[in-house]
Amino acid sequence: MAIRERMSGNEAVAHAIKQINPDVMAAFPITPSTEIPQMVSTFIANGDIDTEFIPVESEHSSMSATMGACAAGARAITATSSCGLAYMWEVLYVAASDRLPIVMAVVNRALTGPININCDHSDSMGARDAGWIQIYAENNQEAYDNYIQAFRIAEHPDVKLPFMACQDGFITSHAVENISLIETEKVKEFVGSYEPENFLLNADMPMAVGPYANSPFYMETKMNQRIAMKNAKKVILEVAEEFEKISGRKYGLFEEYRMDDAEYVIVIMGSAAGTTKEAVDELREQGIKAGMIKVRVFRPFPGAELAAALENAKGIAIMDRAESFSGCGGPLGSELKAALYDAKNESTTVNYFYGLAGRDYTVETACGIYQDLIDYVSGKQEAEQFKYIGLRK
């Protein structure tokens, strides 16, 4: 029987860590992810788990120590947010190219500056090209579920890539919600033990990790990373299918909400998807064919799959919670528009920015976006690209 509980997103991830009992956690506190290592430290102090906790002096060190532990053969984890993730930057790429299946809980927070501690996706979106798998949670349940699935995906022999399990800072990480937990034995059985084929502490087969690869080798290395990332798409779906058997909860690359005959569609990520669903329900009551797609997996990016799901949409609003200052779109907007172009999708598509650094995104906000789409499609208004939603004028 599943366990009914109520906890915050950070508690949910910490609880998953307690159930999995990884070998090593190296972490440095940063709001809003601080609670995760804090709670894990408490579990260790209480003797609940025997994870080796490495207190470090910075995030550059936490990622480096996690990498070292993982290369040594340990199941190694960390957690961070915002500037902490930025401080890991250099090492993120090394972890990916060295093919170390580290699992990192990312509690999304705006990057400074101006200094701000609230949610947006600028931290992990900035790291989108580092070669890590990225999965985003809508709520506490998903933060817990994604975290448990992360290890199976990252450690899969066809993948061997590091993994960011992302959730929205404060909105998800600190808000307490009802949650359905899986029994610890079932979690342990599902995740399994980490038995790497090769590891630095194996005295029978010494090995070199991360050797110098100059121009004759670098592109071949990247191609192998790309293949692993492509394989991850298949593995994510396989693991989700198995996860459904123990949890009853279904996961895919993205979630389609009332998309069957949807004409006006918001494509969004993270906690704002829940708010958007409420708007969809309200508009459906009024007979408006609204729908929503929540992108769960951002890396690998399910471009072709999203384009197929949007085939019949008349108006699409792609919502970015991170500015990229390209002047022609945010990360999700740019990538999805490229995928729609390749799929020869001719619908009216706009890319908006919302919720930067914790700016409210309400049901009314979402309804306003659907109204924009209706006006654009009907020709009442010319489509306006790259709007800042909720900007004071």
Add this chain to the structure above:
Amino acid sequence: MSKATDISKINEHSPYYDMTPGNQIYGGGGSRKFCTGEWRTKTPVIDWEKCTQCLLCTPVCPDSCIPVKDGKREDFDLDHCKGCGICERVCSFGAITMKEGI
């Protein structure tokens, strides 16, 4: 556990699918086959008449390029010597000279 990597088969002609994940190299001693000597711009030359076999040069070589056999140093391992010149500095008898070029 993987087999020891035959690094002679990973070279500038290897396709990507013949490379290990993360370029990991299994089995020890692989660096012997990596000739760092080609990085050198100056080359140590020993004058055996001045050399007293004091062996001060051997432990200071950062690349272990001064082999010792039966208590006596042998000639430089120029496949791996990067030409740093530390041996020349440490030699008290002027037996080692750095020559321009490789």
